[in-house]
Amino acid sequence: MQIKLLPLFFLLFTQTCFSAAKIESWNTSQGSRVYYVHTEGLPMVDIEVVFDAGSARDGNQHGISELTSTMLDTGAGKWNADDIAQRFESVGAIFGAGSSKDRAWLSLRTLTQQDLFTKALATMQAILTKPAFNPQDFEREKSRTLAGLKHREESPGALAAITYSKAVFGDHPYAHPGSGFIETVEKITTANLANFYKQYYVAANAMIVIVGDLNKQQAKQTAEKIFADLSIGKKPEAIPTVSMPTKGKFQHLDFESTQTHVLSGLPGTHRNDEDYFTLYVGNHILGGSGLVSKLFKEVREKRGLAYSASSHFAPYFRKGAFTMGLQTRNDQTSKAVKVLTQTLQDFIDQGPTEAELIAAKKNIKGGFAMRIDTNSKLTNYVSMIGFYNKPLNYLDIFQEKVEAVTTASIKDAFKRRINPKLLQTITVGGSEK
């Protein structure tokens, strides 16, 4: 009986499951947005508090957003770093804090058993609302950060990424690396951090994501509790738009390495771009689909020039970069760069074939369930949806939008948006001889 029902059941389950990731949203009494998804089966919850306080808010103090995140769990309220670590780890909770270009976040993964959950949440709340920014902790964390920046100089890949980002974004706040530079981090003080925190870590600039086995009432209480002692403040001005470089550029940095790292691209797309899905699907074919993309085939499968070769759009609040990248033996750099740019040029001129588009759509739609099959992945998606104000049914719309893309729309969008004459190309490695 049961066995006979199973196939039918599975069919229906498949249909209902995608919208089963039901996102609910409301505002706390302080005015912070809450995004909540109830998932069952495991007695755990992921909580992410997000601020518009990423490295784009660094001003000229490059690295301050990340340093603020680093400092958060080194002291809060009456607890020092050891107390905080002990409080989380004694209940098996995992706390994290970090920042990207747009966002700064605090994250907590904890069991939902009452006593464990309460202790973990209270600790996170203290970190969020009463960080100490103690000068002694700061000196230590600063020198650790500086050591990390020095270590970064060993990496040709990191050097390429920094140089590339500067070339693509110019003077825009997206240009510098989130970890900053030795010269800028050295100058940052605890007073700077306190100011940064005071300005950006405020309820008006905050949202919270809750994904897991809490009921709605518990989720409401959690959100209220966590923001209760946060000052309301105000939302910062939107960061400026990104402008296109006026000229293409080719830049090589000598580095004592066996491989040359190549990055090439320009400002691409943003989260509320009308062309976003068209560019996304197009890039999937060009270089975004791993082992079957055009770049992978041209660079690796046909010529064995590199271990990895890919392209991607990094969409932010403003335009992030469209980037193609590979690493290759020093003496074949020119050849590899040529393959990269020629593959792009052909794609812009000819667009994808109907068969390529069908294959890409099958891949994206057929694999859709895997984008949200864990609480971690779901949390990431919901956080993105919340932060960029996407509709709550984004995950359904996503599939419709992908379906609507045509070969003609891809060709048109790439032609309008990716001008190969403006590519910023960076190579870092040994000389070709």
Place this chain on the structure above:
Amino acid sequence: MKFQLLTIIMLMFPVFSQAADIKPQERVLSNGLKIIVKEDHRSPVVVSQVWYKVGSSYEPGGITGISHMLEHMMFKGTDKHPPGEFSRIIAENGGNENAFTGRDYTAYFQTLEKSRLPISFELEADRMRNLHLLADELIKELQVVTEERRMRTDDKPRSKLQEHFNAMAYSNSPYKNPVIGWPADIASYKVKDLQAWYERWYAPNNATLVVVGDIVPEEVFKLAEQHFGPLKPSDLDPLKVQTEVKQLGVRRMTVKLPATLPYILMGYKVPSLTALENEKEAYALEVLGGILDGGNSARLSSRLVRGQQIAVSAGAGYSLISRLPGLFLLDATPAKGKTVYDMEYALKKEVADLKRNLVTSKELARIKAQVLSGAIYERDSNFYQAMQLGMLETVGLGWQKADDYVDKINQVTPEQVQEVARKYLIENHLNIAYLDPQPMKNTASRKVTKGGRHAN
């Protein structure tokens, strides 16, 4: 009709959630293929992994890295499917796929929407026995693997140090060789080497199929029988036992490379869980690892990084799951003004403390809480669960060990931790590598060409 079905779903859901941690089920086909299936119905997806009992620790000298090379060639076509077809079919079905090679295993995986599982089985069964090794494809793929080696090891000072460190620490254990292989060996693989390696190890009786996801075990077994059942088993020659000789004194090395920061890596010879009489000791070493480096409240962070502030980072680790005995590792990067010798002194002092004093009940309680929560968190990912089952089975421990883990850790006492520290973390079994940073030549001399070099 639909309405009627809905009530059934409502009835069934709670059953699924309560039974979320359904025990894995096992079946062995008559050709020797072992299948392990774990149900997880939280999402309509499935992960399928094929694990072969072969990896770099199986390789004789001269062809180190050949397991990894073969892993690459496994995507290069069979009698039935031309090169690239495997990946194209998986992609068209919405799947993600890849493969990985370690010391003790080579594994291939696909994650798919659950109804596509037969596609994975059909393709994996095909390439288990019918791989087509082509000379032209090998020439290109050799280049790719050489690039991979450059990226992973040659241009990374610490990875390179680790490679040299292993080569020094092990006398005759095959763990002395890098998984990716030594450059000279990579350069000289021939099709016939790969063919022989493939024929020797790629057989149903040397493989484990692990499936985790929204599936019904009986249906998976039936499907596996249909696709893998007809494959012929091989006569497997047992692997030669290359028991590592006893180390007779501390070994030290200096690695000089262009780098910006000094670094130290230390390793004591220790048993792994596979040596059965040592089972308790292995879990005690695992706990010892957690005492030193099980989070931000563990000793290395709280004492060396924060308390004394002599290290910018310090870590410790032990792989419980390996086929052969390995190393208990410690590493550190000195803070400004401190040296690798200060790190060595400080790390040894922590080891001495573990020998002299019992760890506190608070520390043990912390580790137990982490292990308990970890066992829940890891169930968020089908992939991780499948990894665990596949790895345990492939190194020879049996997947059932996954269930023991929490209990065994809970049974570890402070006395046992002290005992393993005294028994195994001894100077005569210690290996040390110092990274001595050499000046870097490049301070970014730049050549800028403006305009269209790439626009032609």
